[in-house]
Amino acid sequence: MKRSIVHVLVFTLLILAPQFVISAVKVGQPAPDFTGTASNGKSYHLADYRGKFVVLEWHNNGCPYTQKHYKSGNMQNLQKQWTAQGVVWFTVISSAPGKQGFVNANEENKYLETMGAAPTAALLDPTGVIGHLYDAKTTPQMIVINPQGVMVYDGAIDNRPTENLKDIPGATNYVNLALGQSLAGRSVETAATRPYGCSVKYPGSWF
Amino acid sequence: MRPAEFRKAGSRSSCLRLLVLISLAGVGASAASIPHGTVDLVAEDQWIAPGHQCYLGINFHFEKGWHTYWINPGDSGQPPHAEWLLPAGLTAGEIEWPAPRRFGASTIADFGYDEAATLLVPIRAAASLQPNQPAQLGAEVFVLVCREICIPGKAHISLSLQIKSMPPKPDGSTRELFTAARKSLPRAAPGDWAISAIDANDSFMLIVNSGREITHAAFFPLEESQIDNSAPQKLKPAATGFRLTLRKSDQLLKPIKRLKGVLEVSANQNYVIDTAVRSTGSAKQMK
Numbered sequence: 001m002k003r004s005i006v007h008v009l010v011f012t013l014l015i016l017a018p019q020f021v022i023s024a025v026k027v028g029q030p031a032p033d034f035t036g037t038a039s040n041g042k043s044y045h046l047a048d049y050r051g052k053f054v055v056l057e058w059h060n061n062g063c064p065y066t067q068k069h070y071k072s073g074n075m076q077n078l079q080k081q082w083t084a085q086g087v088v089w090f091t092v093i094s095s096a097p098g099k100q101g102f103v104n105a106n107e108e109n110k111y112l113e114t115m116g117a118a119p120t121a122a123l124l125d126p127t128g129v130i131g132h133l134y135d136a137k138t139t140p141q142m143i144v145i146n147p148q149g150v151m152v153y154d155g156a157i158d159n160r161p162t163e164n165l166k167d168i169p170g171a172t173n174y175v176n177l178a179l180g181q182s183l184a185g186r187s188v189e190t191a192a193t194r195p196y197g198c199s200v201k202y203p204g205s206w207f
Numbered sequence: 208m209r210p211a212e213f214r215k216a217g218s219r220s221s222c223l224r225l226l227v228l229i230s231l232a233g234v235g236a237s238a239a240s241i242p243h244g245t246v247d248l249v250a251e252d253q254w255i256a257p258g259h260q261c262y263l264g265i266n267f268h269f270e271k272g273w274h275t276y277w278i279n280p281g282d283s284g285q286p287p288h289a290e291w292l293l294p295a296g297l298t299a300g301e302i303e304w305p306a307p308r309r310f311g312a313s314t315i316a317d318f319g320y321d322e323a324a325t326l327l328v329p330i331r332a333a334a335s336l337q338p339n340q341p342a343q344l345g346a347e348v349f350v351l352v353c354r355e356i357c358i359p360g361k362a363h364i365s366l367s368l369q370i371k372s373m374p375p376k377p378d379g380s381t382r383e384l385f386t387a388a389r390k391s392l393p394r395a396a397p398g399d400w401a402i403s404a405i406d407a408n409d410s411f412m413l414i415v416n417s418g419r420e421i422t423h424a425a426f427f428p429l430e431e432s433q434i435d436n437s438a439p440q441k442l443k444p445a446a447t448g449f450r451l452t453l454r455k456s457d458q459l460l461k462p463i464k465r466l467k468g469v470l471e472v473s474a475n476q477n478y479v480i481d482t483a484v485r486s487t488g489s490a491k492q493m494k
Contacts, residue, residue: 194431199283
């Protein structure tokens, strides 16, 4: 009798296990480690940046919501402002080949130059491995990781979920708040929001 | 359901399809073009009666495969919105949103409308409104239309109605459209249903006692970041109802007091859910 209960329990846990792995990506928990290849040809290993704040920015250059923050210069300003203070900024491109936002290294390097973008590096993630690791849903979705490797913010870039450039002035920028409050040694007030924008164009996704 | 109606209509179906195609092409009276579709403004009544409320419909048609969004778009997207241009004495209320359907890949799920959708908007006419003159009703509609990619669109829609000091009278030509639009709205759950929700660690459990067995149920959360939109919703039917397990969103960091949304039990049975969330004993022990 007891043994069969144990079997059922083990079986149930085995079924549930993969879902627990997915749900581990949450503010307050360790940021999953990854190694990514950037458009500059270098390889970046997240664990190497312990001791620094790291920002992950999901990106798709064809998405109207991403364009809102690049045409206005908002994203570039954030990148410059925070990397100047020692923050590491990874732009992550999880669009699959053939889908909107997919770029090769040359195309991305040209884009970074044309737009005056200044992330630490733009990671090319065409298989969506990094995207799925963080369960990234949209572009732009923003994640902030503290020097201890713990996620302190996950969600939207700001509180105005539109593609309208006019909505940038006066918006509450959650990335600024999360980094500002963390650097001041405080806890992040708004630590998780619904990320807005276009869906990440993963391999196999159809919308 | 529209496809069934087409089938029943038999030989009329090609005629109907032609009409749909014509309206898609934007030939209709006031249909404006939006990315991969059209939008027009329709009125339920023949005229505006001072002191009464009437309904307008923002009527969308989309090309196959394209969709727009519900008030809670889900993981991505944005709901349509309207900026009204109305003469003094007329005020537009909030959009009444039809029950959505789900569009999803494995890890991302959105809520919205494809093919066609009519958003009903109540218009209140002041009693002081001067009769025997036309009123131009217009709106600037902002809509995000998506398939694999998303295209933001904007359209101006308008129509002219006479103001008459007579009781309102429905317009026969739009009756079917408004009847269908009302049918697609979520309704209050039957009075004899007992609905409750519990906070069970990493999920919410919606418990419905309907007095009969229900074998299909889907929940659409009204508020963002409460449940994991793409997680499978586990239905456990019982003789007198069912339990539906809804995984919590990773963005949910605090307990919630109420669970609000739409519960679909069949294509035309969508109910408004607004229920208190109780915490379980086990959840308390975990803390």
